[in-house]
Amino acid sequence: MATTDFIFDAIASYPSNKDYIASFNIKDGEEEKISNIVNLAYKRGENGMWKIYGRTNPDEIKNFCNNNNIIVIKENDTIVGSIYVTNSFNNNSNLGELGMLAVNEDYLGQGVGSLLIKCAEEYCKKSN
Numbered sequence: 485m486a487t488t489d490f491i492f493d494a495i496a497s498y499p500s501n502k503d504y505i506a507s508f509n510i511k512d513g514e515e516e517k518i519s520n521i522v523n524l525a526y527k528r529g530e531n532g533m534w535k536i537y538g539r540t541n542p543d544e545i546k547n548f549c550n551n552n553n554i555i556v557i558k559e560n561d562t563i564v565g566s567i568y569v570t571n572s573f574n575n576n577s578n579l580g581e582l583g584m585l586a587v588n589e590d591y592l593g594q595g596v597g598s599l600l601i602k603c604a605e606e607y608c609k610k611s612n
Contacts, residue, residue, distance in 0.1 A: 490610075567600040
């Protein structure tokens with residue numbers, strides 16, 4: 485998997501007693517867990533819009549991780565949420581792209597989505 489050392493200030497300043505870690509790195513096998521969290525989030529958000537749900541798959545998640553395009557927040561070994569991010573959109577390094585924002589159902593309503601967006605924004609600002 486990708487090995488990028490990027491310190492997220494958003495995590496350090498997050499007002500919580502949670503021991504969250506944000507990273508581009510995942511362990512082998514976690515791409516399936518992330519894929520399931522993303523697909524469930526899309527199913528919740530788009531309830532009734534589509535007959536078939538499946539926004540992503542483990543291979544796509546693994547590829548994104550290898551290219552440092554998925555930020556994953558964990559608490560201990562639990563995947564709390566993830567967000568797709570790229571610091572260049574349409575070959576324009578002044579624009580970033582965020583997507584596939586997903587939060588583990590057990591962590592809904594705790595500000596994790598906002599924290600993921602802050603981490604993604606921070607990455608885009610600092611990496612250009």
